[in-house]
Amino acid sequence: MLNEADVERLDAEAVNSAKVRQPLYAARKKIFPKRASGNFRRFKWLVMAITLGIYYLTPWLRWDRGPYAPDQAVLVDLANRRFYFFPIEIWPQEFYFVAGLLVMAGIGLFLITSTVGRAWCGYTCPQTVWVDLFLVVERAVEGDRNARMKLDAGPWTVGKIVKRVVKHAIWLAIAVATGGAWIFYFADAPSLLQSFVVGNAAPVAYITVAVLTATTYTFGGLMREQVCIYMCPWPRIQAAMLDEHSLTVTYNDWRGEPRSRHAKKAAAAGQAVGDCVDCNACVAVCPMGIDIRDGQQLECITCALCIDACDAVMDKVGRERGLISYATLNDYNANMALATGGNGRIDPVKVRDANGKLADGLAHFHIRKIFRPRTFVYMGAWSLAGLALLYALLTRDRLEVNVLHDRNPQFVTLSDGSVRNGYTVKLLNMIPEPRTIIVTMQGLRGGEMTVTGIDQPADRSVAIQVEPDRLKTIKVFVRQPAEFIDGEAQTFKFVVEDKASFERDEYVATFNAPGKSK
Amino acid sequence: MTEKHIDEATGVATTGHEWDGIRELNNPLPRWWVWTFYATIVWALAYTVAYPAWPMLTSATTGLLGYSSRADVKAELAAAEAGKAQYVAAVSTKSVDEIIKDDALRQFAIAAGAAAFKVNCVQCHGSGAQGSVGYPNLNDDDWLWGGTADQIYQTVLHGVRFADDADTRVSEMPAFGEIIDATQVAQVSAYVATLSGAAAADPAMVEPGKTVFADNCAACHGDDGKGNRDLGAPNLTDAIWLRGEGEAAIAAQVKAPKHGVMPAWGGRLGDTNVKELAVYVHSLGGGE
Numbered sequence: 064m065l066n067e068a069d070v071e072r073l074d075a076e077a078v079n080s081a082k083v084r085q086p087l088y089a090a091r092k093k094i095f096p097k098r099a100s101g102n103f104r105r106f107k108w109l110v111m112a113i114t115l116g117i118y119y120l121t122p123w124l125r126w127d128r129g130p131y132a133p134d135q136a137v138l139v140d141l142a143n144r145r146f147y148f149f150p151i152e153i154w155p156q157e158f159y160f161v162a163g164l165l166v167m168a169g170i171g172l173f174l175i176t177s178t179v180g181r182a183w184c185g186y187t188c189p190q191t192v193w194v195d196l197f198l199v200v201e202r203a204v205e206g207d208r209n210a211r212m213k214l215d216a217g218p219w220t221v222g223k224i225v226k227r228v229v230k231h232a233i234w235l236a237i238a239v240a241t242g243g244a245w246i247f248y249f250a251d252a253p254s255l256l257q258s259f260v261v262g263n264a265a266p267v268a269y270i271t272v273a274v275l276t277a278t279t280y281t282f283g284g285l286m287r288e289q290v291c292i293y294m295c296p297w298p299r300i301q302a303a304m305l306d307e308h309s310l311t312v313t314y315n316d317w318r319g320e321p322r323s324r325h326a327k328k329a330a331a332a333g334q335a336v337g338d339c340v341d342c343n344a345c346v347a348v349c350p351m352g353i354d355i356r357d358g359q360q361l362e363c364i365t366c367a368l369c370i371d372a373c374d375a376v377m378d379k380v381g382r383e384r385g386l387i388s389y390a391t392l393n394d395y396n397a398n399m400a401l402a403t404g405g406n407g408r409i410d411p412v413k414v415r416d417a418n419g420k421l422a423d424g425l426a427h428f429h430i431r432k433i434f435r436p437r438t439f440v441y442m443g444a445w446s447l448a449g450l451a452l453l454y455a456l457l458t459r460d461r462l463e464v465n466v467l468h469d470r471n472p473q474f475v476t477l478s479d480g481s482v483r484n485g486y487t488v489k490l491l492n493m494i495p496e497p498r499t500i501i502v503t504m505q506g507l508r509g510g511e512m513t514v515t516g517i518d519q520p521a522d523r524s525v526a527i528q529v530e531p532d533r534l535k536t537i538k539v540f541v542r543q544p545a546e547f548i549d550g551e552a553q554t555f556k557f558v559v560e561d562k563a564s565f566e567r568d569e570y571v572a573t574f575n576a577p578g579k580s581k
Numbered sequence: 582m583t584e585k586h587i588d589e590a591t592g593v594a595t596t597g598h599e600w601d602g603i604r605e606l607n608n609p610l611p612r613w614w615v616w617t618f619y620a621t622i623v624w625a626l627a628y629t630v631a632y633p634a635w636p637m638l639t640s641a642t643t644g645l646l647g648y649s650s651r652a653d654v655k656a657e658l659a660a661a662e663a664g665k666a667q668y669v670a671a672v673s674t675k676s677v678d679e680i681i682k683d684d685a686l687r688q689f690a691i692a693a694g695a696a697a698f699k700v701n702c703v704q705c706h707g708s709g710a711q712g713s714v715g716y717p718n719l720n721d722d723d724w725l726w727g728g729t730a731d732q733i734y735q736t737v738l739h740g741v742r743f744a745d746d747a748d749t750r751v752s753e754m755p756a757f758g759e760i761i762d763a764t765q766v767a768q769v770s771a772y773v774a775t776l777s778g779a780a781a782a783d784p785a786m787v788e789p790g791k792t793v794f795a796d797n798c799a800a801c802h803g804d805d806g807k808g809n810r811d812l813g814a815p816n817l818t819d820a821i822w823l824r825g826e827g828e829a830a831i832a833a834q835v836k837a838p839k840h841g842v843m844p845a846w847g848g849r850l851g852d853t854n855v856k857e858l859a860v861y862v863h864s865l866g867g868g869e
Contacts, residue, residue: 469709477821477867
């Protein structure tokens with residue numbers, strides 16, 4: 064028999080053991096991001112100005128398309144089912160252009176994420192931009208981090224109420240403007256603004272503005288980082304697309320650790336001291352409220368504000384910038400190996416040369432590292448999709464014909480023995496100008512056609528006036544004398560042409576006649 | 582309430598109930614969930630006050646907003662009626678020829694006529710108006726009573742051989758089986774078949790048949806056999822045969838003719854609807 068103590072103890076623990084169990088629901092902890100300043104902050108201001116500018120101003124741009132089409136540069140005309148984008152006009156059946164752009168956007172996101180990480184999240188995502196904007200308002204009204212924390216913890220004085228009311232009022236105004244800008248993409252902006260203000264606009268306009276106001280205010284003002292952490296699928300997808308060559312915001316603990324508040328004292332005592340002075344500046348500026356020094360994490364949107372904050376501190380204490388920096392996992396690992404020397408403990412001295420400067424052998428990011436097979440594949444796919452779209456756009460038809468052959472009855476025998484077939488012919492004039500379209504029959508010996516509503520003797524060709532940017536449906540009766548009938552089903556062509564622009568399209572139609580056996 | 586009891590294993594408070602030593606953990610629902618739940622209850626109650634909801638003995642509460650889906654349908658129907666009122670008024674006052682000349686009115690009449698046709702006419706004339714043996718094809722250019730829009734209008738309005746309408750179209754071919762003998766029937770059938778270009782089975786019959794035709798048939802069908810629309814006598818020289826092609830079918834019709842009847846639609850559908858039908862039939866391709 065074994066002694067109890069000799070029974071092997073397995074190193075196992077229940078995955079849901081009480082010690083590690085965390086509640087599924089975590090109450091939100093308030094975050095008071097401090098204002099950061101530096102290169103990345105300046106870049107973010109620029110991106111914010113550009114993205115907000117595009118969003119708010121685009122519907123007001125004009126583009127002259129002549130008297131028969133709206134002059135709004137970007138317009139989604141749902142009522143008439145047309146999409147205008149500068150010189151391009153898209154009909155519903157050409158929606159593949161939009162699908163193609165979405166494919167490009169998807170591949171573009173792969174490309175960007177595999178090279179510079181979650182840049183979309185950190186700089187251009189509307190959630191990020193609007194939260195940034197809302198934080199500007201919050202700082203302007205309530206002050207920076209410490210003032211806001213004090214105000215939040217303090218009692219409800221008149222001053223606090225005034226500040227809160229002002230802040231939320233401005234937030235709501237921004238939210239209304241955001242929702243308001245959206246509707247201008249779907250109708251003529253100046254006239255819609257006018258009717259919207261006096262209360263004459265369509266109910267859907269008011270509902271859209273109300274819904275977008277509510278979502279902007281709630282997501283940008285109240286929920287902020289919660290949207291990114293709990294609601295958004297992108298962090299999961301984008302995190303899966305990162306690899307060891309992707310740039311991420313990284314705390315370089317190979318030079319930062321061991322961190323110390325009292326570096327000089329510790330150094331004097333002979334202890335190893337890293338560059339991190341544990342000032343928590345990186346945590347204070349973080350809009351997500353995380354500590355980048357805990358490593359790469361789902362919550363990090365890579366807005367790079369911690370880099371600005373840390374660089375400012377490094378400047379003050381006279382150390383090299385880049386304690387927190389954009390770095391690839393490969394570079395980080397190489398530098399970490401240098402710092403630990405393989406013994407698992409970071410020794411900051413190892414990454415420095417004799418003069419105390421950072422050693423030459425350290426890995427740094429270089430633009431060349433962006434170019435690797437994976438990014439080439441993405442760039443290739445992206446360019447191919449773009450070229451295909453461009454080709455389709457430049458060669459697309461602006462004149463089309465669709466033909467529906469009458470099926471009930473398939474043919475009609477006339478008193479002189481000739482046979483008649485009916486066709487519904489649809490002429491698509493896809494430019495905003497009126498056109499005269501010549502419809503001609505090719506083939507079908509002896510066949511002639513008449514068009515309902517056009518007073519003209521039977522002929523093999525007929526001119527049809529088509530309104531600008533419209534589909535014209537005509538009823539065509541084709542008649543073939545008995546002596547020319549050649550079988551139960553003959554094929555012939557409807558050819559439509561615009562003599563002015565030499566555009567043409569054709570449709571191969573069938574002409575039915577009674578069978579031989581009777 | 583008893584003193585708060587914390588479960589040892591999980592560190593979670595219990596509800597305070599105990600059944601033979603078993604306690605229930607108190608894991609409250611998330612607040613947002615609870616508040617959403619309360620909001621739905623409030624919404625539901627408010628809804629029952631605002632909209633028709635609670636069943637009473639004979640009806641249900643009408644709700645403060647006075648909403649009724651029946652009233653909605655009524656309003657929509659009224660709006661639809663009002664939308665086409667101007668067209669209906671124009672159709673009722675104008676002649677079919679005037680209607681056809683007016684582009685918008687013609688389109689309206691064709692659409693309305695097509696709908697009326699599907700309800701009232703397809704039973705005999707077929708869903709494509711292609712007809713069948715004994716029922717005229719309305720797509721072709723062969724018209725017993727005339728193919729102008731007004732003639733079609735008159736035919737639909739008063740019907741064909743419809744006893745209850747004084748102005749109905751009437752024609753009746755005598756049963757020649759009782760007037761001429763069987764040989765003459767065969768002869769005239771052979772002759773009539775050749776009128777539209779077919780070869781007679783026995784060419785010797787054609788000449789005597791011509792004489793029989795001149796004596797008995799030409800009065801209505803004309804000397805050349807081209808028929809007479811005033812009498813509803815069909816054209817025998819064309820390629821269209823209402824009651825079947827060939828000598829046998831012709832002979833059967835000569836001996837004991839069949840006569841179709843079409844009701845007068847004026848009384849049933851009203852003048853406006855009949856005009857729409859006439860415009861529709863005229864548009865099928867054979868209109869004159």
